[in-house]
Amino acid sequence: MKLNELTISELRRLLDDREVKPGEVLDDIYNRIDAVDDKVKSYITITKDVAYEMAKDAEQAILSNKASLLTGIPVAVKDNMCTKDISTTCASKILHNFKPPYESTVTARLKEQGYILTGKTNLDEFAMGSSTENSGFHTTRNPWDLERVPGGSSGGSAAAVAADECIAALGSDTGGSIRQPAALCGVVGLKPTYGRVSRYGLVAFASSLDQIGPITKNVADAAIMLNAIAGHDPSDSTSAPMDVPDFANVLGHDIKGLKIGIPKEYFIEGMDKDIEDSVRTAIKKLESLGAIPVEVSLPHTGYAVATYYILATSEASSNLARYDGVKYGFRVDGKDLLDMYMNTRAQGFGSEVKRRIMLGTYALSAGYYEAYYKKGQQVRTLIKQDFDNAFKNVDVIVTPTSPSAAFKIGEKATDPLQMYLSDIFTISVNLAGVPAISIPCGFTRDNLPVGLQIIGKHFDEESIFKIAYAYEQSTEWHLRRPQL
Amino acid sequence: MMKYEAVIGLEVHAQMLTDTKMFCGCSTRFGSEPNTQTCPVCIGMPGVLPVMNKKALEFTIKTGLATNCKISPYSRFARKNYFYPDLPKGYQISQYELPICEGGYIEIVLDGEAKRIGITRIHMEEDAGKNIHEGSGPYSFVDLNRAGIPLMEIVSEPDIRSPKEAAEYMKKLRTILRYLGVCDGNMEQGSLRCDANVSIRPVGQKEYGTRAEVKNINSFKFVEKAMEYEIKRQIKVVEEGGRVIQETRLWDSNKGITESMRGKEEAHDYRYFPEPDLVPIAADKEWIDEIRSTLPELPDAKRERFISGYGIPEYDADLLTEEKVRAEWFEDAVKAGGKPKIVANWIITNIFKRLKEEDKEINETLLKPKHLVSLLSLIDAGSTSSTMAKTIILDEIFKSGKMPEDIVKEKGLVQISDAGEIEKAIDEILAKSQKEVERYKSGDEKLIGFFVGQIMKATKGKANPQMVNELLKKKLS
Numbered sequence: 001m002k003l004n005e006l007t008i009s010e011l012r013r014l015l016d017d018r019e020v021k022p023g024e025v026l027d028d029i030y031n032r033i034d035a036v037d038d039k040v041k042s043y044i045t046i047t048k049d050v051a052y053e054m055a056k057d058a059e060q061a062i063l064s065n066k067a068s069l070l071t072g073i074p075v076a077v078k079d080n081m082c083t084k085d086i087s088t089t090c091a092s093k094i095l096h097n098f099k100p101p102y103e104s105t106v107t108a109r110l111k112e113q114g115y116i117l118t119g120k121t122n123l124d125e126f127a128m129g130s131s132t133e134n135s136g137f138h139t140t141r142n143p144w145d146l147e148r149v150p151g152g153s154s155g156g157s158a159a160a161v162a163a164d165e166c167i168a169a170l171g172s173d174t175g176g177s178i179r180q181p182a183a184l185c186g187v188v189g190l191k192p193t194y195g196r197v198s199r200y201g202l203v204a205f206a207s208s209l210d211q212i213g214p215i216t217k218n219v220a221d222a223a224i225m226l227n228a229i230a231g232h233d234p235s236d237s238t239s240a241p242m243d244v245p246d247f248a249n250v251l252g253h254d255i256k257g258l259k260i261g262i263p264k265e266y267f268i269e270g271m272d273k274d275i276e277d278s279v280r281t282a283i284k285k286l287e288s289l290g291a292i293p294v295e296v297s298l299p300h301t302g303y304a305v306a307t308y309y310i311l312a313t314s315e316a317s318s319n320l321a322r323y324d325g326v327k328y329g330f331r332v333d334g335k336d337l338l339d340m341y342m343n344t345r346a347q348g349f350g351s352e353v354k355r356r357i358m359l360g361t362y363a364l365s366a367g368y369y370e371a372y373y374k375k376g377q378q379v380r381t382l383i384k385q386d387f388d389n390a391f392k393n394v395d396v397i398v399t400p401t402s403p404s405a406a407f408k409i410g411e412k413a414t415d416p417l418q419m420y421l422s423d424i425f426t427i428s429v430n431l432a433g434v435p436a437i438s439i440p441c442g443f444t445r446d447n448l449p450v451g452l453q454i455i456g457k458h459f460d461e462e463s464i465f466k467i468a469y470a471y472e473q474s475t476e477w478h479l480r481r482p483q484l
Numbered sequence: 485m486m487k488y489e490a491v492i493g494l495e496v497h498a499q500m501l502t503d504t505k506m507f508c509g510c511s512t513r514f515g516s517e518p519n520t521q522t523c524p525v526c527i528g529m530p531g532v533l534p535v536m537n538k539k540a541l542e543f544t545i546k547t548g549l550a551t552n553c554k555i556s557p558y559s560r561f562a563r564k565n566y567f568y569p570d571l572p573k574g575y576q577i578s579q580y581e582l583p584i585c586e587g588g589y590i591e592i593v594l595d596g597e598a599k600r601i602g603i604t605r606i607h608m609e610e611d612a613g614k615n616i617h618e619g620s621g622p623y624s625f626v627d628l629n630r631a632g633i634p635l636m637e638i639v640s641e642p643d644i645r646s647p648k649e650a651a652e653y654m655k656k657l658r659t660i661l662r663y664l665g666v667c668d669g670n671m672e673q674g675s676l677r678c679d680a681n682v683s684i685r686p687v688g689q690k691e692y693g694t695r696a697e698v699k700n701i702n703s704f705k706f707v708e709k710a711m712e713y714e715i716k717r718q719i720k721v722v723e724e725g726g727r728v729i730q731e732t733r734l735w736d737s738n739k740g741i742t743e744s745m746r747g748k749e750e751a752h753d754y755r756y757f758p759e760p761d762l763v764p765i766a767a768d769k770e771w772i773d774e775i776r777s778t779l780p781e782l783p784d785a786k787r788e789r790f791i792s793g794y795g796i797p798e799y800d801a802d803l804l805t806e807e808k809v810r811a812e813w814f815e816d817a818v819k820a821g822g823k824p825k826i827v828a829n830w831i832i833t834n835i836f837k838r839l840k841e842e843d844k845e846i847n848e849t850l851l852k853p854k855h856l857v858s859l860l861s862l863i864d865a866g867s868t869s870s871t872m873a874k875t876i877i878l879d880e881i882f883k884s885g886k887m888p889e890d891i892v893k894e895k896g897l898v899q900i901s902d903a904g905e906i907e908k909a910i911d912e913i914l915a916k917s918q919k920e921v922e923r924y925k926s927g928d929e930k931l932i933g934f935f936v937g938q939i940m941k942a943t944k945g946k947a948n949p950q951m952v953n954e955l956l957k958k959k960l961s
């Protein structure tokens with residue numbers, strides 16, 4: 001077995017026992033990248049030199065018995081998280097030459113834990129999309145079927161994990177951007193509670209919804225990654241000033257008697273039969289492990305997508321105003337200031353980003369603010385209340401992650417509305433700010449992975465981990481690997 | 485002929501005297517090299533986040549308390565969106581729907597009559613940078629040192645009815661800000677800025693007229709002038725059958741007029757919405773009480789106390805309490821033994837004159853309260869004349885900071901109050917001036933001045949003038 005195919009826990013043992021060296025792990029990683037990334041295209045930037053430098057430090061730490069959680073573990077980072085002096089593009093032409101002079105809090109924390117950066121992964125431009133087809137550079141392929149999308153926007157990270165081009169990865173999730181690609185690529189993806197992980201250094205798409213989380217090969221690795229990155233950060237006022245539990249502690253706990261809510265609004269007419277079957281079977285599995293399924297209702301689910309696309313685009317229209325060609329990044333000169341602004345933004349942004357800037361600008365405009373943005377905020381409150389009410393009776397809520405498995409490249413690219421519906425099961429979670437994981441729970445008849453979403457209460461990632469781990473231990477979906 | 489009254493509301497921006505910026509740790513020092521006081525946060529780089537400066541919040545609450553505002557227990561920041569090169573994020577973090585302070589007032593006194601000017605709201609925001617237009621190239625330069633400096637926006641009700649009231653309001657507000665130590669109040673340097681909403685209406689009419697916003701009033705002395713001009717302009721427009729249009733006008737201090745900015749900044753839609761990067765501000769009652777307990781004695785209270793406690797005239801009390809340092813200087817001098825009325829009078833006449841000449845505040849010179857007190861006691865004891873005190877001695881104190889008694893000794897300025905010595909000098913002069921003595925005796929009494937002058941000259945100005953007068957008259961009678 002190649003070292004790049006192992007998990008964090010497996011490698012941790014091998015590294016700590018000095019059976020392998022960080023450099024050897026890296027060799028396997030980069031051999032794999034050399035072999036498959038032409039096809040999969042997970043990465044925008046490969047940071048090989050930096051990685052081998054970091055590997056030296058890791059080796060030193062291990063030799064002096066100072067290994068931490070991630071010492072010597074190769075991790076890929078979505079290219080919308082700032083890495084000091086390393087290109088951070090957001091898959092946008094407008095930042096094609098941007099090298100931040102600062103480090104994001106998450107990567108700084110990974111560094112403290114000794115990680116090795118393999119490279120920066122592809123995404124839909126500014127994390128806006130569900131397929132990576134909106135990347136300003138290239139489309140990432142699904143390792144299970146290269147004709148299909150890996151999902152998005154963290155498609156590069158999910159594909160890299162699925163294709164063993166890294167051991168684990170970071171993604172960001174605004175409306176499903178970790179969970180949906182994790183589901184489509186057959187890996188584990190966790191969106192933590194809003195405020196659990198610092199957003200400092202994450203290039204903002206929609207500040208009130210964005211959250212960074214891990215994409216990994218199994219649940220235990222997700223817990224380790226969250227342990228590394230979670231916790232209050234004085235540089236992010238929206239990060240929660242709360243103590244963080246050791247998430248690995250709950251793995252292996254009995255789930256007998258835990259109540260799992262099944263929201264009736266998520267099992268709807270016209271849903272992909274294979275997906276529904278896999279998810280229903282998974283719920284039966286959980287029941288057999290002692291969990292108690294309870295039907296719950298999230299009555300405002302039907303408004304979630306519309307609400308999301310008003311609020312997220314409103315914030316985006318403002319967050320993306322700074323890319324004006326004045327201070328950094330891409331610039332196209334013009335005959336005057338306005339001309340320079342317009343040329344720069346017209347040529348620097350892709351069409352989906354422009355579409356969302358326009359939508360958001362419209363929703364915030366005088367005369368429309370009340371009808372759109374304000375109304376959206378009110379519905380968001382109702383959606384939050386839906387979850388609060390449901391969680392009075394259950395410990396977690398279980399749903400499909402995505403209404404369909406990986407779709408063909410180009411299939412939805414020309415129909416933004418169809419594309420927006422890819423996130424129909426994940427979006428409410430961001431609006432409510434609660435945590436959720438996607439874990440592999442089966443395959444369609446086309447041999448495409450299916451994801452099970454487990455949603456928890458605010459700051460109760462522990463229940464999610466407990467149930468996800470119990471399920472994973474009693475199934476073998478997560479062990480399947482794509483043939484490349 | 486129709487009589488009109490003006491309706492004026494002022495929007496004042498005050499730069500706060502915090503050490504660091506509103507949302508990052510950069511210094512707020514004035515006058516550094518362009519773009520040396522910047523960081524990823526205040527230049528709007530991707531992915532960075534603002535963190536509120538708690539001192540700025542404290543300063544704003546302080547100002548709210550000092551102007552009788554209610555402090556909101558729940559307040560939040562909002563984004564004001566517009567594109568401009570000096571605005572690095574493409575939006576300014578400000579407050580919109582839920583400002584931190586609301587519903588206060590400031591009292592002004594005009595021609596002996598007190599009047600309350602309502603404060604609609606006070607909110608926090610960050611300053612923009614500066615565009616610098618230099619050289620002949622097609623480019624302008626951007627300096628972001630100022631970007632992110634904490635500002636308070638203090639919005640008045642449209643309660644102001646004349647340019648004089650506007651000026652008085654600004655003066656009072658400035659005094660309060662300086663008492664609190666939250667703003668240096670320097671309009672010329674731009675740390676205090678004033679925009680005015682001005683309209684007119686026929687006296688007796690309840691409805692407001694259409695207002696024009698006057699911007700760029702960049703000096704204290706222009707507040708009144710700009711208002712006067714704008715009111716006259718609007719009256720003229722109406723009387724000539726026209727209508728005032730809602731617009732932004734810039735005060736041009738060289739021409740002494742306001743000019744329409746037409747087209748330049750018309751119809752902005754700022755698309756305000758709550759700032760998602762900052763959590764709402766919950767200022768708890770205990771903290772607000774703590775801030776309240778640190779408020780200094782405010783100018784109105786001090787003025788009252790000076791009048792009733794020291795018995796000084798209202799006019800003197802007004803001038804002394806206008807600046808906290810003056811009031812403190814005055815009280816120090818009184819504590820050191822000076823008589824309040826005389827000390828006040830000396831400050832307002834002799835000392836103010838010099839401060840004006842040197843363009844300094846009272847605490848910025850070598851003259852300390854102890855100097856004045858000892859100077860006054862020298863005059864009292866007749867050891868020096870008040871003329872001498874006001875001129876040579878005061879000069880020397882300002883120059884060297886030496887004590888008056890030392891100056892008197894060193895310069896040999898001790899007053900001659902010995903009757904014998906003075907009489908001797910008188911006799912000598914009278915003997916030399918027989919003709920004048922005769923003219924005086926035949927009725928030309930103006931000549932007394934001539935004799936005094938001669939005697940003072942002979943004694944090098946040291947003779948006690950009162951004694952010279954008395955003794956001279958005795959001799960001549």
Ligand SMILES: [Zn+2]
Pocket residue numbers: 505508509510521522523524525526527632
């Ligand atoms: Zn700064």
